[in-house]
Amino acid sequence: MLTAMSLEVRKARRLRVVLVCAVMVAAVVALSCMTLMSDSAREGFGDPAAQPWESLFMSHVMIAAMTSPLLVAVLASRQVDIEHQGQGWMLSQVAGFPPGLLCRAKVAVLGPLLAVAVAVQTTLIVTAGLVAGITVPLPLGTWILYAVGLLLVDLALLCLHVLLAARVENQLVGMGVGLLGAFCGVFSLLMPPALARVLPWGYYAIVSPMGMSDGGFVPITPGYGWLAAFLVLVAVLFGTVSHRFDRTEA
Amino acid sequence: MGMILAELTKLRRSALWIMAVVLPLLAVITGTVNYGANEEALSSGWASYWSQVVIFYGMLFMSMGIAVMASAAWRMEHRGHNWNLLMATPARAFAILGAKLVSLALMVVVMQLVLLLMVVLSGKLVLGLDGWLPWHSTAAALLGVVAALPVVALQSLLSMLVRSFAAPVALGLLGCVAGAGVLYSGVGGVIAHVVPQALVSRSLSLGSTAVSDAGAIDPSTTSAVVFAAVSVTLVLWTLAATVLSRGDVR
Numbered sequence: 001m002l003t004a005m006s007l008e009v010r011k012a013r014r015l016r017v018v019l020v021c022a023v024m025v026a027a028v029v030a031l032s033c034m035t036l037m038s039d040s041a042r043e044g045f046g047d048p049a050a051q052p053w054e055s056l057f058m059s060h061v062m063i064a065a066m067t068s069p070l071l072v073a074v075l076a077s078r079q080v081d082i083e084h085q086g087q088g089w090m091l092s093q094v095a096g097f098p099p100g101l102l103c104r105a106k107v108a109v110l111g112p113l114l115a116v117a118v119a120v121q122t123t124l125i126v127t128a129g130l131v132a133g134i135t136v137p138l139p140l141g142t143w144i145l146y147a148v149g150l151l152l153v154d155l156a157l158l159c160l161h162v163l164l165a166a167r168v169e170n171q172l173v174g175m176g177v178g179l180l181g182a183f184c185g186v187f188s189l190l191m192p193p194a195l196a197r198v199l200p201w202g203y204y205a206i207v208s209p210m211g212m213s214d215g216g217f218v219p220i221t222p223g224y225g226w227l228a229a230f231l232v233l234v235a236v237l238f239g240t241v242s243h244r245f246d247r248t249e250a
Numbered sequence: 251m252g253m254i255l256a257e258l259t260k261l262r263r264s265a266l267w268i269m270a271v272v273l274p275l276l277a278v279i280t281g282t283v284n285y286g287a288n289e290e291a292l293s294s295g296w297a298s299y300w301s302q303v304v305i306f307y308g309m310l311f312m313s314m315g316i317a318v319m320a321s322a323a324w325r326m327e328h329r330g331h332n333w334n335l336l337m338a339t340p341a342r343a344f345a346i347l348g349a350k351l352v353s354l355a356l357m358v359v360v361m362q363l364v365l366l367l368m369v370v371l372s373g374k375l376v377l378g379l380d381g382w383l384p385w386h387s388t389a390a391a392l393l394g395v396v397a398a399l400p401v402v403a404l405q406s407l408l409s410m411l412v413r414s415f416a417a418p419v420a421l422g423l424l425g426c427v428a429g430a431g432v433l434y435s436g437v438g439g440v441i442a443h444v445v446p447q448a449l450v451s452r453s454l455s456l457g458s459t460a461v462s463d464a465g466a467i468d469p470s471t472t473s474a475v476v477f478a479a480v481s482v483t484l485v486l487w488t489l490a491a492t493v494l495s496r497g498d499v500r
Contacts, residue, residue, distance in 0.1 A: 020420050027427040034434055066310065070423060077416040085329075085413075171415035172322040176269055179314055183276045186306060190284060 004097050004105035008079070012109055015078055021117050024071040029124045031067070032060040036132040046135045053139055054217035056129050057210055061146065064121075065185035065204035068154055073178025075114070076161035077171045079106050084169045100246035103162050107155075107238075110162075114154050122147040142209050142219070149207025149222060156231055157181070157200060159238040166245065197226050200234075253345060257353035260326055266319055270357050273315045274365035277307035282372045295379050297457075300387040303369055308454030309433070310426045312361070312394065313401050313447045317422030319357055320405035321415045323350055328413045343494035347406065347487055354402045355395070362391050386457040386467045393472060396479045397453035400446035401425075403486035410490060422447075443478035 012018070035041055035055055044050025080103075083089050089099050097105075122143055130138070165174045181201040188196045188205035189212075196202030206227060211220040261267075281303030327336050336346065366388060373379045404425070408418035429447030433455065442448050453475050456467040 015414070020417060023420050023424050027423050030427045031430060034431065037435060066306075067423065070314070070419070074416040074420045078414055081415055170264070170322075171325070172265065172269075172318065175318045175321070175416065175419055176272075179269075179311065179318060180272065180276065182314070183273075183280065183306075183311065187280045187283070190287065 001101065001105060001108075004092075004101055005108050007097075008102075008105045008109040011082060012079060012113075015082065017075060017078060017110070017113065020074060020078060021071070021113055024067065024074065025117050025121045025124075028060075028063055028067050028071075028121050029128070031063040032056070032125050033128045033132075035059045036128060042133070045133050048136050051217050052134045052136055053129065054210060056125065056134070057139075057142060057146070058212065058217055060122075060125050061204075061208045061210070062186060062189060064150055065188060065201070066182050068150065068204065069157065069181030069185050069201055070178050071117070072114070072154055072157045073161050073175055073181070075110050076106075076158060076165045077174045077178075079110060080162060080165035081171050083166070084171075098246040099166065099248070100242035100244070103166055103242045103245060106162050107159055110158055111155055114158060115151055118147050118151045118154065145209050145222070146207060149209075149227065150204070152227065152231060153203045153207055156203070156234040159234055160200065163238065163241050193223070197223070197230075200230070203227060203230055253341060253349035254352050257323070257349045258356070261323060261353055261357070264322055264326065266322055266357060267360070269315055269319055269322075270361045271364050273311055274307070274361055275368055277303050277311060277365065278368040278372050280306070281369075282376055286377060296373060296381065296383050296387070299373055299377065299379065300369065300383065301455075303365075304390075304454045307365070308394070308451045309430050310423075312398065312454070313426050313429065313450050314419065314422055315361065316354070316358060316398060316401050317405045317419045319354055320402065320409045321418050323354055324406065324409035325415050327410075337498070342491070344487070344491040347410075347490050347494065350406055351399075351402055351483075351487060354406065355399060358395050358398045358402065362395050366391050384457075389467050389472075390454055390456045393453045393456070393467070393475060394450060396476050397449045399479050400482040400486065401450055403483045403490070404446050407486055407490040407493075410494065443474060444482060446482060449475060449479060449482075 041055065045052050083102065092102050093099065126138065126143060161174060164177060165171060168174065184199050184201040185204045188199065188202040191202065196205050206223040209219060209222050210217050281299065284302045285299045327333055339346065370383055373383065405418055405422055408421055412418050425447040428445050429451045432442050432445055432448040433451045442452055456471060
């Protein structure tokens with residue numbers, strides 16, 4: 001596994017995966033911070049009743065739900081597509097790395113990269129808020145809690161996208177599903193919770209520790225029970241399917 | 251003409267039409283749900299409903315859909331020995347690219363017609379709105395086809411140069427961020443007309459009630475959009491043809 005991972009790191013380096021990731025993180029940060037630009041928002045930076053951090057946070061939640069499915073689909077597709085293009089499945093299998101192992105190694109390499117991306121994006125948005133002049137105390141716990149939840153959902157979707165990209169050679173399918181996910185993600189915040197729990201992208205809304213009500217933004221308890229069940233389900237699915245890949249011909 | 255037919259034959263087998271139908275359908279479903287849930291706040295009937303449909307579609311999903319379609323259209327040329335076959339075709343680079351652009355533009359036409367049809371059906375049958383879709387919404391949707399031409403040309407250029415399926419899509423997302431930034435920061439003038447994705451967002455939001463300072467759809471704004479779209483498309487088309495005729499893409 002370690003050898004397979006080191007090979008994946010080399011592939012990722014030549015595929016400039018970090019650059020792709022940086023582009024996407026820049027996009028999320030820029031879109032999330034757009035709310036800081038308006039004059040009406042600026043006036044409320046020192047007023048707790050105007051909920052400046054909450055407003056920035058919800059903007060981040062919405063943009064993350066919209067762009068994370070795309071980021072995950074892009075990363076998975078880029079890392080898996082080379083195997084299809086260069087007959088890498090067959091080559092690796094001959095060298096003793098069956099397709100399932102290759103998929104697990106890809107997730108193991110892209111996962112930490114996603115963790116760094118989420119951490120950097122959260123830090124940059126909070127820093128932008130501070131630099132823009134929000135003087136209300138920062139609810140750091142909410143941001144950390146959400147960042148962890150976001151990463152877990154990203155990792156689960158990464159597993160599913162790697163399997164999809166490996167199984168279906170036409171990457172249009174994976175990217176199309178990612179785009180569909182982006183749609184579902186952004187509207188999962190408006191969906192009834194029961195529907196959000198059924199869709200994999202609905203979990204972007206379920207992990208949010210804040211919600212919208214008539215009186216503004218209110219803290220809510222994220223559905224951690226549902227999230228845990230979803231993660232276990234994805235882990236079992238990924239394990240089973242990737243082991244099946246190991247026993248089939250590349 | 252023969253080359254365009256050849257391109258359409260290639261696209262017919264690549265399941266791209268699913269993209270052209272599903273994306274507008276999702277925009278209409280989410281717009282309908284959003285309008286239905288906030289009927290008290292959104293009181294101006296068809297105009298509000300239309301604005302809810304196109305707000306995210308214009309900002310992100312239409313441009314991203316085009317990015318995915320352009321990647322798919324060029325992917326087949328990068329596979330196997332197709333690139334050599336394409337380069338050995340007795341046709342100028344300008345004509346090869348023209349055929350790609352026309353076939354992709356036809357997909358965008360289908361996308362917009364599906365959008366209009368679904369909007370009217372859903373507005374009449376699901377929401378039971380009185381009257382018909384205002385003419386300015388129809389005009390904005392059709393203007394969107396012209397405004398999308400620079401995005402088609404840009405994504406086609408990127409997908410031609412980059413062999414990976416996902417990388418041009420990621421760059422397209424960055425373009426959408428720039429577009430949204432230009433639209434919401436109120437920077438008008440040349441920049442709003444030169445950034446391809448901004449042109450799509452701008453033309454679809456003309457006459458919208460969800461974007462402040464969206465502007466009305468009148469002869470001067472329309473001609474500005476059309477002029478900008480045609481000029482940017484021609485520049486990108488010429489650039490792509492020059493690149494293709496001067497060197498090989500490997």
